[in-house]
Amino acid sequence: MTRRPQRILSDEDRVLWNLVARTAVPLKGRAAPKMDLEGPVEIAPAPSVAAPALAAAQQPDKKPSPPRHLDRPTLDKLAKGRLPIEARVDLHGMTQDEAYSLLFSFLHRAHASGLRYVLVITGKGSSSGGDGVLRRSVPGWLATPAFRMFVSSHEHAARHHGGSGALYVRLRKVR
Template structure:
């Protein structure tokens, strides 16, 4: 086995390492090592900014996600195949922006086509050891005002339909 040549840490890496080291608990019976104090880089003092270059950015309104869960009989019928899943979309491997755009257009087309139940596959996203980004984000998206006219309710799919990596979505009835 060969070891690569050790490079000295940059100032940024050293600061980051110190932050991580401070948050770690020592092993049982070991003393906490003394770490040097962090030296915060001095930010340059901002000079006067011309009024023409300042841009006011509006504050984003905080959206509270309300979860609308499928009722038990419907969930049972979907999982046993007694209610047809009329469409499915797979969001595996997409960025959040791509997934959001695809999901919105898919649900909009399905709603316009009179589809009632669809399967949204997000994937489990366990490659990094935690929950996937889409697995967490998609249920929140479905509860936002943009999706409210389309989505009636949603819930996790049965194991054979993807389990925790998929969602059943009930679309609202299209108005005549």
């Protein structure tokens, strides 16, 4: 039998694995595996991400416009399933730092893959009546310059896609 070559995990893969590993409970009689990354993890943008950001900063007249709300016909098509949601990410139970890193890497990969419509699930928040931290924060993050290069517009999702606890995000076309 031949062995497959060992795959080296990227920083993004390692962050995602550690998020999953933190929620896992070991079987009886087994010790919990050690995680190789402890504490908050930040992913440095890849050189391909930094170059367009730097170019956009040097050309103030060619800066992407801030994200708008989705137009009504597009929103209706997404809600009724006539436009496909090509990918989704679930930020439930994450801290703001973890959610920000995961959202940035997810949107970067989706944009690079040429996807147009994705679903970001933030959750509705705590049961004590207050809005969730991620539910309030994510729309603000999407309006920041870091996300403007990927995000064209966003809007709360239809009820069956998560309602106010999820966002439809339209990504910019790849140039």
